[in-house]
Amino acid sequence: MDGKCAVLQIQKRELLRASHIKPWRDCTNKERLDGDSGLLLSAHLDALFDKGLLTFDDEGQIKLSKSLSEDDAEKLQLKGKKLCEPPSIRLKAYLKFHREKYFRAA
Numbered sequence: 001m002d003g004k005c006a007v008l009q010i011q012k013r014e015l016l017r018a019s020h021i022k023p024w025r026d027c028t029n030k031e032r033l034d035g036d037s038g039l040l041l042s043a044h045l046d047a048l049f050d051k052g053l054l055t056f057d058d059e060g061q062i063k064l065s066k067s068l069s070e071d072d073a074e075k076l077q078l079k080g081k082k083l084c085e086p087p088s089i090r091l092k093a094y095l096k097f098h099r100e101k102y103f104r105a106a
Helices: 043-050 070-076 089-101
Strands: 016-020 038-042 054-056 062-064
Touching: 016 043, 038 043, 043 054, 054 089
Parallel strands: none
Antiparallel strands: 016 038, 054 062
């Protein structure tokens, strides 16, 4: 993490959240210390990610839950957004876990 939102590049600390991809309770001790097990996201992206309304594919592209209205997605300007850096192999594994266990596709 370089002190910026991994998607929007926002730097204001008060607007950022360290988002756990795999919840602490589900992690091994090794995973808890793995820098690839989290993302620095702006507060609204973290809230959506935490609630399973947003996730990322293997290329880092945002995927939105169908339960998030088109109107809300448009207002949040989320379509076409992606991680600023391509996900590493380890990050892809954590994101896959998030998609399979927490993302609410429908």
